[in-house]
Amino acid sequence: MLTARVGGRSTRIPLLALDTSKAKISSSKGRLVVTGVRATLTAQAAAALNTTFHVSLFTKGLPIGTAAVYARS
Structure with a gap:
Protein backbone atom coordinates (compact mmCIF):
# COMPACT_ATOMS: atom_id res chain seq x y z
CA MET A 1 0.00 0.00 0.00
CA LEU A 2 1.31 3.41 -0.96
CA THR A 3 -0.09 6.26 1.12
CA VAL A 37 5.18 -4.46 -8.71
CA ARG A 38 1.70 -3.77 -10.09
CA ALA A 39 -0.08 -0.66 -8.80
CA THR A 40 -3.85 -0.15 -8.79
CA LEU A 41 -5.99 2.69 -7.49
CA THR A 42 -7.63 2.34 -4.06
CA ALA A 43 -11.28 3.19 -3.41
CA GLN A 44 -10.31 6.28 -1.38
CA ALA A 45 -7.99 7.58 -4.08
CA ALA A 46 -10.61 6.96 -6.78
CA ALA A 47 -13.21 8.88 -4.77
CA ALA A 48 -10.81 11.78 -4.17
CA LEU A 49 -9.92 12.03 -7.87
CA ASN A 50 -13.56 11.83 -8.96
CA THR A 51 -14.48 14.59 -6.50
CA THR A 52 -11.54 16.80 -7.48
CA PHE A 53 -12.17 16.53 -11.23
CA HIS A 54 -16.00 16.26 -11.07
CA VAL A 55 -16.03 12.96 -12.95
CA SER A 56 -16.92 9.34 -12.30
CA LEU A 57 -14.06 7.90 -14.32
CA PHE A 58 -11.82 6.58 -11.52
CA THR A 59 -12.62 3.25 -9.85
CA LYS A 60 -11.07 0.99 -7.24
CA GLY A 61 -8.65 -1.41 -8.90
CA LEU A 62 -7.96 0.78 -11.93
CA PRO A 63 -4.51 -0.28 -13.18
CA ILE A 64 -2.04 2.59 -12.85
CA GLY A 65 1.18 0.87 -13.89
CA THR A 66 4.16 -0.97 -12.47
CA ALA A 67 6.75 0.15 -9.99
CA ALA A 68 10.42 -0.60 -9.52
CA VAL A 69 12.23 -0.13 -6.24
CA TYR A 70 15.99 0.30 -5.95
CA ALA A 71 17.58 0.19 -2.49
CA ARG A 72 21.15 0.09 -1.32
CA SER A 73 21.95 -3.16 0.38
Missing part, protein backbone atom coordinates in the same frame (compact mmCIF):
# COMPACT_ATOMS: atom_id res chain seq x y z
CA ALA A 4 0.15 10.04 0.93
CA ARG A 5 -1.02 13.21 2.60
CA VAL A 6 -3.75 14.82 0.54
CA GLY A 7 -5.09 18.35 0.57
CA GLY A 8 -2.61 19.63 3.16
CA ARG A 9 -4.00 17.31 5.85
CA SER A 10 -1.80 15.59 8.40
CA THR A 11 -3.57 12.24 7.96
CA ARG A 12 -2.63 9.91 5.14
CA ILE A 13 -4.90 8.04 2.74
CA PRO A 14 -4.09 4.90 0.78
CA LEU A 15 -3.48 5.82 -2.87
CA LEU A 16 -2.23 2.67 -4.55
CA ALA A 17 -2.56 -1.01 -3.77
CA LEU A 18 0.71 -2.74 -4.61
CA ASP A 19 0.65 -6.33 -5.89
CA THR A 20 3.97 -8.12 -5.48
CA SER A 21 2.74 -11.55 -6.62
CA LYS A 22 4.68 -11.30 -9.90
CA ALA A 23 7.52 -9.12 -8.67
CA LYS A 24 11.11 -10.06 -9.38
CA ILE A 25 13.85 -9.47 -6.84
CA SER A 26 17.51 -9.21 -7.77
CA SER A 27 20.67 -7.42 -6.75
CA SER A 28 22.95 -5.35 -8.90
CA LYS A 29 26.01 -3.28 -8.05
CA GLY A 30 25.31 -3.31 -4.31
CA ARG A 31 21.62 -2.51 -4.75
CA LEU A 32 18.53 -4.55 -4.11
CA VAL A 33 16.15 -4.28 -7.07
CA VAL A 34 12.44 -5.13 -6.98
CA THR A 35 10.63 -4.85 -10.32
CA GLY A 36 7.20 -5.72 -11.67
